Amino acid sequence: MSFSIYNLDEEIKELLNLDDFLGGFTVNEFVEELSKDHFLKGAEVNNLEYLDPKPYIRTFESTLRELKSLSVEADSQKDQLDKQVNEYELKHSQNVLELSDRIESITNQFGNLDVRISDVSGQIDPLNTSLNKITNSRDMSIETIFLIRTYHGFFTKSKYDPLENLRVSKVYDDRLKCAKTVNNLMTLAKKIESADIPQTTQCVQAIQKFSETMERTLLNKFEVALDNDEFEVMKEISSILNEYNGGTNVIQTFVNKNDFLEEMNDDNNGAGSILDDEAVWFNLSNPDYLESVVDENLEDLLNHLKVTIKGQARIVSQVFENSTPVLKIFIQRIYAQSIQTKVNSYLQYSISVSSLAHVRVLQYLSQVVNEFTKDLKDFFITNDFDNDNELSSILDQCFYDLFIEYTSDNVYFNREKKSLEDLIYDVVSKFTSYNERALNANQLSTTLDNLNNLDYNNDSTASSDKAFGIIERKRLNKFKDFMKSRLSEVNVRNRNSIDPEDSEERKQYSSLNLALAETIIKSIIESVARVLELEPNRSPEYALELLEILLFDFGKLYIQGSLEVIYDALKSESNYTKVSSNNAIDFSYLQSFTLLTDILFLLSSCIRRVIIPCSANNPNIRNRMINLTNSYIKRCEVAINVILKETMDLISEKLAYFLSKQKRKDFLADNITEYDTEACEFVSDFMTKTHESLTVSLHDSNLLNVLTKVGMKFLSLLLEHFKKFTVNSTGGIILTRDVIRYQAVIESWEIPELSENFQILKEIGNIFTVHPNLINSLVTEGQLASLKPSTIRQYVAKRTDFNPSYLERFFSFR
Template identity: 50%
Template sequence: MNFSIYDLDQNIKNLLNIDNFLDGLSVNDFIEEISKEHYLKGLEVKNDKQYLDPKPYIRTFESTIRYLKQLEVEANESKINNESKMESFELQHSHNVIELNSEIESSMKELDNLDKSISSISSKINPLGTQLNKISNSRDRSQETIFLIRAYHGFFTKETYAPLENLRVSKKLEDKIKCAKTVKNLRNLAIQVSNESQSSTLKCIKSIETYGDKMESELLEKFEIASNNDEDLDFEIMNEIAKILMEYNEGINVIQTFVNNNDIIIQEQDESDELSESDFIKFSDPNFSDFKLPESLLSTFDNLKFEIKSRVRISSKVFDDPKPIIKIFITRIYAQIIRNKLTNLLNNSLSNSLAHVRILHLLHNLVFNFTSQIKEFLIVEEFEKETSELSTLLDQCFSDLFIEYIGDNIYFNREKKNLENLIYDIVHKFNTMNESIITNKSLALRLENLDNIEFREKPMVDRFGFSLEKKRTTQFKTYVKNKLNENRTSQRLSNDNLNEYTTINTLKVETVLKSVIESITRVLELSPKSAEYSLEILEILIIDFGKLYIGGGLEIIYDECKKASTNLHYLKSFNVVSEILLLMSSCIKKIILPCATNNPNTKNRMINLLNNFISQCELSLNIISDEFYETVIKNLTGYLNKQKKKDFNCDAIEDDTEACELISDYLNNLHSQLKNSLNGKNLDKLLIKIGLEFRGLLLEHFKKFTVNSIGGIVLTKDVIRYQSIIDEWKLPVLTDSFAILKEIGNLFTVNSNLVNSLITEGQLAQMKPYLVRQYISKRADFEPSYVDKIFKR
C-alpha cells in the first residue's frame, strides 16, 4: 500500500479513464487539469512577478505516475485472466461445432431417404394420372359422341331432339355453349353420312340447319337489342352471345352485326364533302397559299376517330379476342368511308395538276395524322402488347388508299407538269414581248466565243452537266412550241396582259420559287425517292426557268446596253438579276440541297448545276458591265476630242470650255441614273472603274495641248469642276486620285522659277520625272535647257 500526503483526489482519478482520451482529451489538457490548483499568489518580488512553488506540482505528478503504474499492474492481471477464460471458451465452442456437424449429417441422410421415397411414389402415380386423364377424356368424348348420335337420330326421325332443346333454353352459359357446339358438329356429321339417293338424310341436314339458323337468329336478335341501348349497353349478354356463336360458326354473323351496328358506317356513306368551284380556282392559283380542306371533311375524320376508339373499347368487353373484330372494323372504315371521301376529291381535281397535288398532299397529311392517332390510342389501351398486328394493318390501309395516286411516278409526273405549266406561262409571255431580242442570242454567242480558259476548259463532270443542260433546254423548248401551237388556235394574248413581261420581274421569280419549295415539301412527304425527284425539280428551275427567263432577261439588258442609249433605265435590271440570283441560290442551298444529304452523287450534281448557272449569269453581267463601261469611256473620249487647241493657249479667261461643259453634264447625268439603277457594291465598283479611267484619259489629254499662263488658269478651272463632280460621288479613292490633276494644272500657272519647288512637293514628287517633263514641255514658255537643269539636280 502506498502512502502519500499528496494522494490524488477523486476528480483526477476520474480523468485517468481511457474513455476520456478516446473522446478527445489530450495529454496537454490532462496535465493542465491536474496542475491548475497548485500555483500560489501573493508574494511579490521584483519586476511584479508572482511566486511559484514547485513542490505541489512535483508531488501531484509523482502521485499520478504511481497511480498509473498501479493501473498498469491491474490491467496486466486482467489481461492474463481474460486470456485464460478465452481459451476455455474456444475449446467449448469447438466441442459444440463437432456435435452440431454430426447432427446435420444425420438429418441430411434422413432427407435423402425421404426424397428417394417421394420419387418412387411419383414414378408410380404419374402413369396412373395420365391413364386417368385418358380415361376421363375418353369418357367425355364417348358421352359427347353418344349425345351427338342420339341427337342425329332424333332429327332423323322426329326433326327435333328434346335434350338439345333443353340445352338451348337453359339459363346456364355452359349448356348454351354445348348446344351451339353440338349443332355445329351435328351438321358436319349429317353432311358426312348423307346420301343423295336417300332423301331422308338430306331432309335431316335441312332440319339441323333450320334449327341452327333459328338458334342463331334468336341470339342475334337478343344481341342487337342489347347493343342498341346507347345509354347502357348490356355487355354481359353481348359477351355471352358472342361466346356461344363463336363456338357455333366462329361468330361470323355476330361480328358482322357488331360491325354494322354503328351510325358512322350507315350515315357517312351518303355524305359528300366536295370542294366548290371557287375552292378549285383557289387551289389552282400558284400564288394562293391559304388552302384548306372542307370543315365537313375534317369533322368526318373526327367522328371516325371517336367511333373507332369507342368500338375498340366496346369490342374488348364483348369479345374474348377483340383483335379480329377491330381489324374488320378498321378495314371497312378505310376501304369504304375514307376511300370514298378521297376518291371524290382527288378525281374531281385531276383536270388541274396543281389543285390535284395540293389536295393529295393535304389528304395524305390528314389521313397520316388520323392513322398515327389511332395507333397511339391502341398502344395506350394496351392492344399492342406483344405484337403490332393492328399497327401493321393501319399502315397497310393507309398505304393502299394512296398507292394509285402516288405509285409508279404518277404523282411526280403531275408535280412536274404543274411546274412546267407555270414556267411555260411565264416564259411564253416573256418571249412574246421580246421575241426579236431573245432570238438574236447576241449575249449567248458572245459567251460561247469568249476567250476564257476557265469557261472553255471545264472538267468532265461539268461537260456532262452542260450536255444534260442542253438536252433539257431543247426538250423544254419543244414543249413550249407544242404549247404555242395549241394556244394559237384557241386564244391570243392582249398587250394589257403582257406589259409586266417586258423585263424580268422579281415577283415572277418569287412565284416560281414558292411553287418549287411547295413541290419539294410534297415530294419529301409523299415520295421515298426525294433525292432523285429534287434533282429533277432543280433541273426544271435552273434549266427550264433560269436559262429561258433569266437568260432572256440578260439578253434584253445586253441589247439595250449595245444601243448606247443615253437612258440607262436598263441598268436597274442589274439589281433585279442580283436579287434573283440571291433568292434562287438561297432557296436551292437551304431547301433543295439538304434533300440529297444522304446521296453524295446527286448532291454533287445539284451543286455543279447551281454553280454553272450562277457563274454563267455572273459572267453575263460582267460582259454587260464591260460593254457599258466601254460605251461610257467612248463617250468621254469623244467629248475630250472636242477640246480646242486655243482653249488652253488664250489671252482671256472665259467660261468653262465646251469639252468641260459636255463632260460635266454627261458625268452628272451618268451618276444620277446610275444611283437610281444600281446600289451598293455594284454602283461603287462601276463608278470607281469609270472614275479611274477618266482620270487616265485626262492625264493623257493634258499632254496634247500647249498651255500659256492664262490657259493654265482655264485648265485648272476645268480640273476643279471635274474634281467637284467626282467628290459628289463620295468615293475616297477617286477623290484622292484626282488631286494630282490640280497639281498638274499648277505646273502651267506658276512662274517658271517656282516649277522646281512644285515638282518636289505633293503628289508630283511621286510621279516619274519623264512624265512630269511631258507636262512641263507643254508650257508656252518652255525652255529645254532650263528643264534639263531642273531634272539634273
C-alpha cells in the same frame, strides 16, 4: 524559472519540498503547518469575512476516502460480472453445438425424404399420363358416340332431340357443346355424303338447316344483347359461334349494327364543309395564298371517329376473346365507308378547280388523316390491343389505300409539275408577248456563244454544259407547245386591250417583277415541302425535276429573258448614242440590275437551302443538281459582265467623243478666261448626268462597282488626253482649272478610292505650271513618283519651254 500564476510564500515553498514529505511530515501536521496563521480570523478582507481553509481541506480529505471506498467496491462488482460473462459465453457455445447437431440431423432426414418423394413421383407420373389418356379417350369416346347417334338421328329422322335440347338450353356449356357437335357433324356428314345414297344428301341438308337455325337464333340474341349493352350475353354468344365457324357472322353483325357510320356519311357535307365555299377554292388556286387549309366538318368527323373507335375497342375487348380480327374489320369499314367518301369528294372536286388547289388539298388531307391514324396506332399500342402490330399494319394499309389513286404512277407529281408550269408559263408568256422583238433578236445569246470565256478543256465542265443544253432544249420545246396552245388566247387578249402601253398588266409583266419572282420561288419551296411529305422515298429525283423547272422555265425564260431585254435596250441606246450629239446616255435599262441581283440571290438561296438538301442521300443526283446550278449561275454572271462591259465601253466612247472636242490651242492661251474649256464643260456635264442616271438605275454594291469602274476609265482617258496637248504657262493654269473641275465632279460621287486616285491629275497639272528647276523634285514626290519616267517625259515634253538637252542635263531622266 517558475511558471506559476500565483507567487507562493517562502514558508509555503519550504513545506512543499521533497525532504519535508519524506522526513516524516504527516498529513495532519502538513495541514496544521499550512494553516497555523490565524491572525486574520474574524477579520474582513474586501468586505468579506475571512474563511478558515481547514474545514474545506478536511471535507476534501473525507471525499477522497469515500471515492476510494467506492472504487474498491466497483472493482469487486466488475470481477463478479466478468465471471458471470464467462459462464454465459460457455453456455452459449454449448447451445450452438447442440443446435448444429440437430440441424445436420434434420438436413439428412430431409434429403432422405426428398429422395423418397422423387421415387414416388417417378412412379406416379406414368400413371398420371395413362390416366389422362384414359380420360381423354373416354371423353372422345363419349363425344364420338354422341356424334354418331346424332348423325344417325338426322339420317333416320332428320332431327335428334338431345341435340335440340342442347340448342335451346340456357346453360352456356350445353349450347357450346351443341355448337361443337354441329361443326363436327357437318364435317362428318359431308365426308359420308354419296350420290349413290340419296338419303345422305338429305341428311346433310337437314344438318345444314339445323345449323342455320342455331346460328340465326344466336345472332338474333346477340343483336338484342348489343342493343341493350348486355356484354356478358354477347361474350357467351361470340364464344359459342367462334367454336362453330370462327365467329365470322357474329363479327359482321357486330360491325354492321354500329349505325353511327351511316349517320356520319349523312353529315359529310354538313356545316363547316369547304366544298360549297367558292372563296376557299379561289384562295387555294392562288399561289400567293399561304394560309393553311382548315375544314371543320372533316376534322369534327375525324375526332368523332377517333372517340368512337376507342370506345368500340374497349367493348370489343369485353365481347370477343380475340379482339384483333374484329377491330381490323371495324377499322377497314370506317376508312372505306366514311373517310374514303370524304377524301374522294374533296380530291375529285379540287381537280376540277385547278392543279394547285388539288395538290394543296391532297397535302392537307394527308396531314389530318395521317395524324388521325397515328393517334389510333398509339392508342392501340398503349392499351395492349396491338401486341403483334397487326392493327398498326392494317391502319397503315388503310391510310395508303385512301390516296393510292392520287399518288401512284406519278399522278400526284405530274399535277404538282403542272401547277408550277402553269404559273411560270403564264408569267413568261405575258413577258414574252411584251418583249417579243428583243427576245427574237436573241443578241445576248449570240454574243455569249461567240465568247471564249467558258473553259471547255475541262471534261466535267463540257459534259455538264452539254447536259444543261439538252435539258434546256427539252424545257424550251415544252414552253413552245404551251405558247401554241395559248396563242389564240393571247391574240384575243391583245385585241381587247384598249391601251396596252398604259395597262396595269404591261407594267406588271413587261419587265422583271420581284413580287412575281417571289411568288414563283415560294411556290417551288411549297412544292418541295409537299414532295417531302407525300413522296419522301422519291424526293431526290422529284426535287431534281423541280430544280429543272426552276432553272429552265423560270431562270432561262424569265431571268435570262430579262437579260436579253436589257441587252437589246443597251444596243439600242448604243446605236442612238453613236448618231446623237446629246451629252447624256439613257441608263434606264440598268434599272433592273438591282432587282435582277435580288432575284438571283433568292433563286440560289432556294436551291442551296431547300432543293439540294433533298438529295443528301443520293450523291449522283446531288452532283447533278450542283452542276446544273453552277452552269446556270455562271451563264447569268457572264451575261451580266457582258452588259456591264459594253455599258462601260459606251460611256468610254461618249467620253472620248467629248474629249475630242478639246481644241489644240486651249492650253496655249495668252490670257486666262473666266470659263472652263468647252471640252471640260461637255465632259463634266456628261459625267454628272451619268452619275445621276446610274444612281437612279443601280443601288448598293452594284452602283459602287459600276461608278468605280467608270471613274477609273475616266481617269485613264484623262491621263492619255493630257499627253496630246502643248501647254504654256498660262495654259497650265487653264488645264489645272479643268482638272479641278474634273476632281469636283468625282468628289461629288463620294467614293474615297476614286477621289484619292484623281489627286494625280492635279500633280500632272503642276508639271505644266511650276518652274523648270522644280520639275525634278516635283516628279519624285506624291503620286507622280509611282509613274514611269517615260510617262512623265511625255507630259514634260508638252511644255512649250521643253528642251531635250536641257532636260537630260538638269532633270536626270533616263
